[in-house]
Amino acid sequence: MEPFIHLTAIAIPIDQANIDTDQIIPARFLGKPRPQQAAGFFHDTRLDPSGRPREGVTLNNPAYAGAKIIVAGDNFACGSSRENAVTVMVDHGFRAFIAPSFGDIFFGNCFQNGVLPIRLPADRVARIRAILHELPGAEISIDLAAQSVLGPDGLSDRFEIDPFRKDCLLRGVDEINLTLGYEKDIAAFEARQRRELSWL
């Protein structure tokens, strides 16, 4: 997996709370091969029923073209476990998400795809979104090693991240290979389980 170390990129604001994974990629795109899923990216938010871009939708504003960071509202990407919600955004170039909180399953899925979800206090996230609306195309800088986010106003925030997840991202670790390295421990656990919980 591609390591995540630094990222400086245009950030795009999405203001609403509780953006669910059905908005990020509607269910009807999920059964298709991955290249065809790309069209599903916020499909019904971006496009009207005739397929024309909706006016006034931030995601359609060319000033944010090339954005790699989404700055979202509370409980971003709640709902279903579809990992396609992460991959469709990765396929559109996104590598980091900043929000006051995330859907738990989405949050976990990000780390499986070399993507960094960052939790910051709600008032700070709202302030960053407001600046991004005022200055479309403004950039944010993320330094994972230092656990810092440099906002478009030049203010820096520290964020918390699980040290295990941080290390995996920095090194681009393949989790399955990592876990298989613990084969002895897994086997010992299974032996004990066979004795104690023999009906399983």
Next chain:
Amino acid sequence: MKLRRPDRGFATPDHYVLTNSRLIKDIPDPDHRRLVEQIRENAAETGVTLFDLGDERQGIVHVVGPEQGVTQPGLTLVCGDSHTSTHGALGALAFGIGSSEVTHVMATQCLWQRKPKAMRVSVEGTLAPGISAKDVILAIIAKIGAAGAVGHVIEYSGSAIRSLSIEGRLTVCNMSIEAGGRAGMVAPDDKTIAYLEGRPFAPKKAEWDKAVAFWRGVPSDEGATFDRDVSLQASEIVPMLTWGTSPEDALPITGRVPSPAAADAAKRDGIKRALDYMDLVPGTPLDQVAVDRVFIGSCTNSRIEDLRQAAEVAKGRKTVIPAWVVAGSGLVKKQAEAEGLDRIFREAGFDWREPGCSMCVGMNGDTGLPGQRIASTSNRNFIGRQGRGVRTHLLSPAMAAAAAVTGRFTDVRRLLA
């Protein structure tokens, strides 16, 4: 890829199966048809147990697991679906994961996890007649919000939860994810053990006694502390339904469509947006809103008890709008037919269909038309969830049946009186 423990893997096709045919060749979309074929090929190759299309044990995975006795207290159970929280009703730690983590589990039988925070939701007292587990969980989500339990596992407790059947507990735990909680659970008790006894994958004979002894030790200790405690009074819960586009937008049927003007500034825009999509006028009494279509089914409400509750309302009445009943599994369907519920539904004008996820998410093509208002026993009222432009209102099976026979949202207590 070689699976570490294929004997611990179970599979069933649910999202993409048709509900008007059991034949794979009838699936019109070639990508979807391929997915249903692939689960058969993959199960044969890897050795996981498959409840395939055509097998009476096939159904929605969260109905099938408990029904087969695969779900047991004290287990850690994962599945690539967010409503895996359902299985916590039997005292398992059960949560949804993405496809990469599913692969990881298949290869290693492990997952990297931090211990989540613990939240206790207590519902004390007695539920009034006509109030179901669905009303309880909608009331809980309305109280704590769609992000209320993010980062937490919920334990549901209190006399009202204990008094629920296993089916009711499955409904409550199912929608933990709609409150933001990745998992929800109920302490196993005599009902849990009675439910599991004799099920195909439950332990037998001496192993059964050993398992029961272990299960008795699973509940939280007396005096255990939680990171967060929430409590509700059962007697205050009335039939609920959602009006908006988040499961937290739930109100009693006796309520009115909320007004953005009356809300605080932070919520105003969201309410306005939801009402625009739902085509609702602030102040309208909820029981005056007309419904176009009804769906009774999904991993939330497609078990035998759900069908009995809906049939009780449907009996001797006629639907005035299209209404579907989709049993959660072949075995639920068979049981319902043995009890004559299918006849009650058919005579009332309901469409009695084959098991699957169906209109909950519409991946199999079971979707509504743009602009349609659907009374649905499923779990998500997200924009476009049941088809582009479709307006979903979540409610209980009895309330859905009441909407089917009256053509609008109706307080089911009036029909049961």
